[in-house]
Amino acid sequence: xxxxxxxxxxxxxxxxxxxxxxxAKNIPFEEVNVAEDMVAQQEMIARTGxxxxxxxxxxxxxxxxxxNPQKFEAAYS
Amino acid sequence: MxxxxxxxxxxxxxxxxxxxxxxQIKTVLITEGFGGQSLVSNDIQNWIGDLxxxxxxxxxxxxxxxxxxQTVDIKDFELVKTIQKINDGPPVGHFLITTEAGETFxxxxxxxxxxxxxxxxxxPGEDEFDGRGVVFCSTCDAPLFRDKIVAIVGGGNAGLxxxxxxxxxxxxxxxxIRGNELKGDAITQEKVKTHPKVKILFNTExxxxxxxxxxxxxxxxxxxxxxxxxxxxxGVFVEIGAVPNSEPVKDLVELNKGREIVVDxxxxxxxxxxxxxxxxxxxxxxxxxxxxAGDAVKAILSIYDYLHRNQLxxxxx
Numbered sequence: 338x339x340x341x342x343x344x345x346x347x348x349x350x351x352x353x354x355x356x357x358x359x360x361a362k363n364i365p366f367e368e369v370n371v372a373e374d375m376v377a378q379q380e381m382i383a384r385t386g387x388x389x390x391x392x393x394x395x396x397x398x399x400x401x402x403x404x405n406p407q408k409f410e411a412a413y414s
Numbered sequence: 415m416x417x418x419x420x421x422x423x424x425x426x427x428x429x430x431x432x433x434x435x436x437x438q439i440k441t442v443l444i445t446e447g448f449g450g451q452s453l454v455s456n457d458i459q460n461w462i463g464d465l466x467x468x469x470x471x472x473x474x475x476x477x478x479x480x481x482x483x484q485t486v487d488i489k490d491f492e493l494v495k496t497i498q499k500i501n502d503g504p505p506v507g508h509f510l511i512t513t514e515a516g517e518t519f520x521x522x523x524x525x526x527x528x529x530x531x532x533x534x535x536x537x538p539g540e541d542e543f544d545g546r547g548v549v550f551c552s553t554c555d556a557p558l559f560r561d562k563i564v565a566i567v568g569g570g571n572a573g574l575x576x577x578x579x580x581x582x583x584x585x586x587x588x589x590x591i592r593g594n595e596l597k598g599d600a601i602t603q604e605k606v607k608t609h610p611k612v613k614i615l616f617n618t619e620x621x622x623x624x625x626x627x628x629x630x631x632x633x634x635x636x637x638x639x640x641x642x643x644x645x646x647x648x649g650v651f652v653e654i655g656a657v658p659n660s661e662p663v664k665d666l667v668e669l670n671k672g673r674e675i676v677v678d679x680x681x682x683x684x685x686x687x688x689x690x691x692x693x694x695x696x697x698x699x700x701x702x703x704x705x706x707a708g709d710a711v712k713a714i715l716s717i718y719d720y721l722h723r724n725q726l727x728x729x730x731x
Binding site: 346347348349350351352353354371372375378382386387388389390391402406407 | 447449453454456469470491545546547549551553554555556557558559560579627628649
């Protein structure tokens with residue numbers, strides 16, 4: 338099964354939508370709050386080259402920031 | 415064939431879906447997602463019936479309400495690309511709706527409630543640094559600008575709220591206003607004006623966004639003195655209003671200069687027979703969740719009357 342990690346900030350609506358989607362589909366995920374974890378924030382910015390959340394990582398590969406169910410499913414399935 | 419297609423997922427679409435369900439109109443609701451533009455708001459204090467509610471909570475409640483309607487099919491995660499009128503006989507033909515994914519739907523009537531999207535600055539560098547310092551969701555991304563200097567553009571409520579979102583993180587905030595006064599709610603204005611981190615630049619516009627890997631500075635011009643300057647910033651949050659999402663019907667209905675759908679404000683009917691519009695995509699004067707919901711209800715009552723008057727409901731066929 339693919340592993341899913343999501344980099345979030347607390348008030349980010351699209352982060353909440355993505356997490357709701359994972360829960361609805363019973364997809365296990367790990368959440369990293371990059372408003373608090375500055376090391377993870379710097380790593381996320383360095384790897385994506387962008388200053389934006391949510392960032393979703395599937396099997397260690399980060400997708401472009403934002404929440405798009407079709408793009409996530411393409412990477413996950 | 416559906417009797418009604420509702421396009422959109424904001425308060426207008428949901429109110430319409432609930433009323434269509436109660437009128438037992440055979441309906442399809444097509445949307446990218448629920449909640450509308452308030453989805454990104456942390457604290458909505460004027461939705462009637464809730465003292466305060468977050469955008470995401472409101473979206474969930476609205477989605478649950480419309481999903482409870484038995485005659486309404488929901489197609490979510492779908493964006494409508496085009497709507498065509500098919501003139502296939504009396505009394506008024508029907509509509510063919512095509513989504514970005516290529517799915518098609520046919521319906522006797524359409525209620526178009528696609529709202530609006532963020533207006534962009536339209537200056538060099540904006541597209542290049544979108545996501546690399548240019549921000550369109552301050553509630554989402556403000557925490558990524560910790561200890562950075564940021565510029566926030568726009569003196570309405572959205573601009574002021576972006577300042578409030580940034581205060582805990584940014585080292586300094588420039589609020590850039592094209593005119594000579596703030597326009598948002600007085601209570602938020604006071605908070606912004608008095609905060610030591612915030613400096614307000616009136617009569618000022620961004621002319622260019624600069625950077626390398628990430629945004630590093632902006633060029634400014636003072637609209638009165640014509641004086642130009644450059645400001646070192648790590649982020650630019652753009653909160654300068656909205657443009658209506660009217661593209662899928664631009665060849666079907668009359669639009670005003672602002673690209674809003676012109677409607678009869680008694681019924682919400684557009685210039686195209688069989689096509690109604692409500693909410694921020696219409697030429698309604700005040701863009702408010704409660705008004706969008708109410709206008710959509712007017713539209714459904716008008717659509718119900720139209721379907722029966724023209725004997726277009728299942729009961730007549």
